[in-house]
Amino acid sequence: DTAVSQTPKYLVTQMGNDKSIKCEQNLGHDTMYWYKQDSKKFLKIMFSYNNKELIINETVPNRFSPKSPDKAHLNLHINSLELGDSAVYFCASSSWGSGNTIYFGEGSWLTVV
Protein backbone atom coordinates (compact mmCIF):
# COMPACT_ATOMS: atom_id res chain seq x y z
CA ASP A 1 0.00 0.00 0.00
CA THR A 2 1.25 3.46 -0.85
CA ALA A 3 1.86 5.43 2.34
CA VAL A 4 1.56 8.94 0.89
CA SER A 5 -0.28 9.13 -2.40
CA GLN A 6 -0.92 12.21 -4.50
CA THR A 7 -2.81 12.75 -7.73
CA PRO A 8 -2.38 13.59 -10.50
CA LYS A 9 1.25 12.65 -11.13
CA TYR A 10 1.44 14.76 -14.29
CA LEU A 11 -0.51 17.89 -15.07
CA VAL A 12 -0.15 20.15 -18.09
CA THR A 13 -2.38 23.20 -18.13
CA GLN A 14 -2.64 26.66 -19.59
CA MET A 15 -1.85 29.91 -17.86
CA GLY A 16 -4.78 31.35 -15.99
CA ASN A 17 -6.41 28.02 -15.25
CA ASP A 18 -7.27 26.72 -11.78
CA LYS A 19 -6.09 23.25 -10.76
CA SER A 20 -5.99 21.01 -7.71
CA ILE A 21 -3.62 18.34 -6.47
CA LYS A 22 -4.89 15.82 -3.96
CA CYS A 23 -2.94 14.04 -1.25
CA GLU A 24 -3.77 11.25 1.14
CA GLN A 25 -1.69 9.42 3.73
CA ASN A 26 -2.46 6.12 5.46
CA LEU A 27 0.33 6.28 8.03
CA GLY A 28 -1.82 7.64 10.83
CA HIS A 29 0.21 10.86 10.92
CA ASP A 30 -1.24 14.09 12.25
CA THR A 31 0.89 16.50 10.23
CA MET A 32 0.96 16.98 6.48
CA TYR A 33 3.00 19.21 4.20
CA TRP A 34 3.30 20.57 0.71
CA TYR A 35 6.77 21.10 -0.72
CA LYS A 36 7.77 22.65 -4.02
CA GLN A 37 10.83 21.41 -5.88
CA ASP A 38 12.13 23.82 -8.48
CA SER A 39 14.39 23.24 -11.46
CA LYS A 40 17.45 23.38 -9.21
CA LYS A 41 15.96 20.53 -7.16
CA PHE A 42 15.64 22.65 -4.00
CA LEU A 43 12.90 21.36 -1.72
CA LYS A 44 11.03 24.31 -0.26
CA ILE A 45 8.23 23.98 2.22
CA MET A 46 5.02 25.71 1.26
CA PHE A 47 2.51 24.67 3.91
CA SER A 48 2.32 22.56 7.02
CA TYR A 49 -0.89 21.37 8.65
CA ASN A 50 -1.23 19.75 12.05
CA ASN A 51 -4.57 18.16 12.91
CA LYS A 52 -6.20 20.06 10.05
CA GLU A 53 -4.85 23.40 11.27
CA LEU A 54 -2.42 25.53 9.29
CA ILE A 55 0.95 25.70 11.03
CA ILE A 56 3.24 27.09 8.35
CA ASN A 57 2.64 29.26 5.33
CA GLU A 58 6.02 30.10 3.87
CA THR A 59 5.36 33.28 1.90
CA VAL A 60 3.40 31.45 -0.72
CA PRO A 61 1.19 33.57 -3.02
CA ASN A 62 -2.43 33.51 -1.95
CA ARG A 63 -3.27 31.90 -5.30
CA PHE A 64 -2.22 28.71 -3.51
CA SER A 65 -4.84 27.51 -1.06
CA PRO A 66 -4.39 24.28 0.88
CA LYS A 67 -7.36 22.48 2.33
CA SER A 68 -7.29 19.72 4.92
CA PRO A 69 -10.69 18.06 5.32
CA ASP A 70 -9.24 15.60 7.84
CA LYS A 71 -5.88 14.50 9.20
CA ALA A 72 -5.32 12.04 6.38
CA HIS A 73 -5.85 14.49 3.52
CA LEU A 74 -4.24 17.72 2.40
CA ASN A 75 -5.20 19.08 -0.98
CA LEU A 76 -3.61 21.97 -2.83
CA HIS A 77 -5.65 24.27 -5.02
CA ILE A 78 -3.94 26.75 -7.29
CA ASN A 79 -5.80 29.65 -8.89
CA SER A 80 -4.79 31.63 -11.96
CA LEU A 81 -1.78 29.49 -12.77
CA GLU A 82 1.36 31.28 -13.93
CA LEU A 83 4.35 30.01 -15.89
CA GLY A 84 6.51 30.24 -12.77
CA ASP A 85 4.28 27.75 -11.00
CA SER A 86 5.73 24.98 -13.15
CA ALA A 87 7.51 22.67 -10.72
CA VAL A 88 7.19 19.38 -8.91
CA TYR A 89 4.92 19.49 -5.89
CA PHE A 90 5.43 16.94 -3.13
CA CYS A 91 3.02 16.05 -0.42
CA ALA A 92 4.49 14.65 2.79
CA SER A 93 3.42 13.59 6.25
CA SER A 94 4.87 12.98 9.69
CA SER A 95 3.91 12.74 13.32
CA TRP A 96 4.03 16.05 15.13
CA GLY A 97 6.93 16.80 17.42
CA SER A 98 10.63 16.18 17.61
CA GLY A 99 12.26 12.86 16.79
CA ASN A 100 10.06 11.93 13.89
CA THR A 101 10.55 11.23 10.21
CA ILE A 102 8.82 12.72 7.22
CA TYR A 103 7.55 10.60 4.34
CA PHE A 104 6.98 11.87 0.82
CA GLY A 105 4.55 11.13 -1.94
CA GLU A 106 5.78 10.46 -5.45
CA GLY A 107 5.26 14.03 -6.61
CA SER A 108 3.01 15.90 -9.02
CA TRP A 109 4.73 17.32 -12.09
CA LEU A 110 2.96 20.58 -12.98
CA THR A 111 3.69 22.25 -16.28
CA VAL A 112 2.03 25.56 -17.09
CA VAL A 113 2.05 26.55 -20.76
Next chain:
Amino acid sequence: GQQLNQSPQSMFIQEGEDVSMNCTSSSIFNTWLWYKQEPGEGPVLLIALYKAGELTSNGRLTAQFGITRKDSFLNISASIPSDVGIYFCAGQGSNTGNQFYFGTGTSLTVIP
Protein backbone atom coordinates in the same frame (compact mmCIF):
# COMPACT_ATOMS: atom_id res chain seq x y z
CA GLY B 1 12.59 29.00 5.31
CA GLN B 2 16.01 27.76 6.26
CA GLN B 3 18.05 25.80 3.72
CA LEU B 4 20.82 23.57 4.97
CA ASN B 5 24.24 23.69 3.34
CA GLN B 6 25.00 20.39 1.67
CA SER B 7 28.23 19.49 -0.10
CA PRO B 8 29.38 18.59 -2.55
CA GLN B 9 26.73 19.82 -4.94
CA SER B 10 27.50 17.03 -7.39
CA MET B 11 29.79 14.05 -7.68
CA PHE B 12 30.95 11.93 -10.60
CA ILE B 13 32.65 8.74 -9.45
CA GLN B 14 33.72 5.38 -10.76
CA GLU B 15 31.78 2.31 -9.78
CA GLY B 16 33.34 0.77 -6.68
CA GLU B 17 34.52 4.05 -5.17
CA ASP B 18 33.37 5.31 -1.79
CA VAL B 19 31.30 8.49 -1.49
CA SER B 20 31.13 11.06 1.28
CA MET B 21 28.79 14.00 1.60
CA ASN B 22 27.89 16.30 4.46
CA CYS B 23 25.31 18.74 5.63
CA THR B 24 25.69 21.72 7.96
CA SER B 25 23.25 23.99 9.70
CA SER B 26 23.33 27.19 11.70
CA SER B 27 20.73 25.67 14.03
CA ILE B 28 20.94 22.77 16.43
CA PHE B 29 18.85 19.80 15.40
CA ASN B 30 17.43 16.87 17.33
CA THR B 31 16.90 14.75 14.23
CA TRP B 32 18.90 14.30 11.05
CA LEU B 33 17.47 12.43 8.09
CA TRP B 34 18.98 11.34 4.79
CA TYR B 35 16.94 10.78 1.63
CA LYS B 36 17.56 9.60 -1.91
CA GLN B 37 15.55 10.86 -4.86
CA GLU B 38 15.62 9.04 -8.17
CA PRO B 39 14.39 10.63 -11.40
CA GLY B 40 10.63 10.90 -11.54
CA GLU B 41 10.17 9.83 -7.93
CA GLY B 42 9.80 11.39 -4.52
CA PRO B 43 12.52 11.41 -1.85
CA VAL B 44 12.82 8.08 -0.07
CA LEU B 45 14.10 7.85 3.48
CA LEU B 46 17.48 6.12 3.81
CA ILE B 47 18.62 6.70 7.38
CA ALA B 48 17.23 8.50 10.42
CA LEU B 49 19.44 9.75 13.27
CA TYR B 50 18.09 10.89 16.63
CA LYS B 51 21.08 11.34 18.92
CA ALA B 52 24.28 13.38 18.78
CA GLY B 53 27.21 11.16 17.86
CA GLU B 54 24.96 8.39 16.58
CA LEU B 55 26.35 6.29 13.76
CA THR B 56 23.81 4.25 11.80
CA SER B 57 24.19 1.96 8.81
CA ASN B 58 21.79 0.78 6.15
CA GLY B 59 23.59 -1.70 3.93
CA ARG B 60 26.45 0.13 2.23
CA LEU B 61 25.24 3.47 3.61
CA THR B 62 26.45 4.91 6.89
CA ALA B 63 25.33 8.21 8.38
CA GLN B 64 26.46 10.09 11.44
CA PHE B 65 24.81 12.70 13.64
CA GLY B 66 27.49 15.29 14.34
CA ILE B 67 28.54 15.94 17.93
CA THR B 68 27.76 19.64 17.63
CA ARG B 69 24.23 18.70 16.44
CA LYS B 70 24.76 21.15 13.59
CA ASP B 71 25.99 18.69 11.02
CA SER B 72 25.59 15.23 9.61
CA PHE B 73 27.50 13.00 7.22
CA LEU B 74 26.55 10.27 4.76
CA ASN B 75 28.98 7.74 3.35
CA ILE B 76 28.32 5.21 0.62
CA SER B 77 30.83 2.41 0.28
CA ALA B 78 31.62 0.52 -2.92
CA SER B 79 29.23 2.53 -5.09
CA ILE B 80 27.19 0.81 -7.78
CA PRO B 81 25.28 2.27 -10.76
CA SER B 82 21.92 2.11 -8.95
CA ASP B 83 23.26 4.57 -6.35
CA VAL B 84 22.68 7.31 -8.91
CA GLY B 85 20.30 9.99 -7.69
CA ILE B 86 20.06 13.11 -5.61
CA TYR B 87 20.75 12.76 -1.90
CA PHE B 88 19.13 15.17 0.53
CA CYS B 89 19.75 15.75 4.20
CA ALA B 90 17.03 17.07 6.45
CA GLY B 91 17.12 18.38 9.98
CA GLN B 92 14.48 18.94 12.60
CA GLY B 93 14.75 20.70 15.94
CA SER B 94 12.53 21.89 18.74
CA ASN B 95 14.08 25.35 18.56
CA THR B 96 13.09 25.54 14.89
CA GLY B 97 9.45 24.79 15.56
CA ASN B 98 9.88 21.07 14.88
CA GLN B 99 9.89 21.83 11.19
CA PHE B 100 11.94 19.83 8.71
CA TYR B 101 14.57 21.79 6.79
CA PHE B 102 16.24 20.30 3.74
CA GLY B 103 19.70 20.49 2.28
CA THR B 104 20.41 21.70 -1.23
CA GLY B 105 21.06 18.15 -2.43
CA THR B 106 24.04 16.19 -3.73
CA SER B 107 23.68 14.79 -7.23
CA LEU B 108 25.55 11.49 -7.55
CA THR B 109 26.58 9.97 -10.87
CA VAL B 110 28.25 6.56 -10.87
CA ILE B 111 30.21 5.65 -13.97
CA PRO B 112 30.25 1.91 -14.66
